[in-house]
Every structure is written in structure tokens, then in C-alpha cells.
Amino acid sequence: MNSHWGKIQVYTGYGKGKTTAALGLVIRALGRGKKAAIVYFDKGGNHYGEREILDQLAGDNFQYFVTGAERFDPESKTFRFGVEERDKQEAEQGLKIVEDLFKKASLDLLVLDEINSTISLGMLKLEDVLDLLNKKPPGLELVLTGRDAHPRILEKADLVTEMKMVKHYFYQGTEAREGIEY
Template sequence: MGKLKKGYIQIYTGNGKGKTTAALGLGLRASGDNLVTYMIQFLKNSDTGELKAVENLGGNFKIFRFESPKDFVWNLNPNEIDILKKEINEAYLFAMSVLEKKECDILILDEIMGVLGNKFLTEEQVLTLMEKKPDDIELVMTGRNVPKTIEEKADLITEMKPIKHYFNKGVEAREGIEY
């Protein structure tokens, strides 16, 4: 690795659609320039178009998931929550290892803010991960409600803001568009 002279910390946040899509777009662009991108997806365990698309790209862009299939967090029982916490911790340890070993040029932590919001990881854990980031790796994080301590350490924050959304007219999430 080490293809980037300087890597920064980016965050895509807000209540609008497009946080994961923006991170995927960055990964796609990087892949085209032979940068290795790893995306760790948190709180996502169903089959999605991005999994198939990235698989078709070949070796420069990989998506990792550590969670077994489950319902939405708010529908889980205490035992399922415990399992989810262990799976998220495994993903976190993998992210730390990827940074320590410099296995990629870009590391995307998709929905890491959702993990924080649900208290599956602490702010301190994410701050530690940010501090361990080598200078030549780009770190991209997505999700709503970024804590101030994490905002302060970021180099770029883009907020997706909903102006108008067809969900408000009863349109459900569509395969190939929202997932």
C-alpha cells in the first residue's frame, strides 16, 4: 500500500440519502486508479447490489461484513443484541488490524455512526481507530449523528440533507436504488 502521500479522515453524515453511496463512489474511483479499498459494513446483513457490483470489479475493492442475518436493531431480543455486539467488536478489531498492517489505501467504515448511536462501540474506540490511522491511508466513515469529538478529528465532513424524498409519498426502498 502506501500509494497515497497523505490520507485524510472523511465523514458522510446527515438525514439524507446517499452516505453509503458516496463512500461507494469514492471506492469505485479509487479502484479505477489501482488504490486498494476495504469497506467494512456495520448494521447491514442483507444482500445488496453493492456487494455484487464490488465483487464484479475484482481485487482492488472489497466489502467485509461480520454480522449474521438479523432483523433491524430495534426488533432484536437481548440474546440477539449480545451476538450483534460480539460481531461488531470482531469487525472493529479487524479494522484496527487493517490499519496496523496497512492492508489498504482507503478504509471505509460504513454506518459506524449508527454503531455508536446504538452504543455497540464507544466514542473512545472510534477515536482510537482514528488516531491509529497511518498518514498514508484515507479513512472514510458514514452514518448519522456524528459526535462532536469525532467531528473535531475529521478533515472533511459532508452532510446529506433531505430536501424532498419519495419515501414521504409511501414509496418503499427499491432494489438497485436504495439497496
């Protein structure tokens, strides 16, 4: 592993593109022969378009894990807001997967998609996530995405990018579109 690897990156904010930016890093890392993984927190279900490609990429150098109860209805194109007990259980399962990856996998890059949101929505305890960050293997580049990143997470990060929404077509009546939003 390159000695410059091992940073913590955070992509947060109310603008679009946090997961997309993290996926770009995964593609770049894989293109350079690195090993990468994604743990999806709070994005259950099979309707996310990127997973079609991720299934094709899965192998020795890449794997992904889906946790989170289904919150999006592709038929009505609506999200279920509010947290239920099953959401908390799924998020906690995601933490266990990450701990296992820390111990067993020799990864270069690991994305924890929507983990910031799971903290802010009360699905995970901040202290549990901070404890997890303290267990991160030294050479592992770790990327945390999701809105409302906690200030203590931001303090631990080496890079923080805040996606700012300036204008969004949702507010003009455009529904979530297959291939763009999911």
C-alpha cells in the same frame, strides 16, 4: 502513496447517499490503481445490490468485509430497529477487522460504512472508535459513514459532509426498492 492522502472524511446526516458517496470514492480510487477496502458495520445479509459488483471487483486491490446482524427484511421491506447483543458483538468484530487491516494491509482508502450509527446506537463505544482513529496509518484515507456522527468524530475529521433530507418518497408511501435502496 501520495503525500496528500491520509485524511479522515465523514459522511453523515439524515439524507440519502452516505454509503453511495463512499462507494463512489472506492470506484474512483480503484480506477486510479489504488488499493481500497470497505468494512460494513450494521449491514449484515446478502441483499445489498452493490455487493454483486463488489464481488466482481474483489481481488488484489479491493476487498470488503460484512459485519452486523441482519436488520433488513427484503421480503417485507422493513428494518429491525433497536439494538440487540448480537449487534454489539458484530460491531466489535468490525473494529477488530479494521485494526487488522491497519496492521497488515497496505491500503490507500478504507471505508467504515455505518460506523457513526453504531456509536450513536450504543453498539460501539465512542472511546474505542476514537482510539482506532488514532491508530490510523498516516497515508490511509479513512471514510466514516452513518447518521448521527458524534461531535468528537467530527473534530477529528478533515472533511465532513452532512446529507440533509429535504424530501423523501418513503413519506409518500414508496417502499424500499431493489437496485435503489438495497
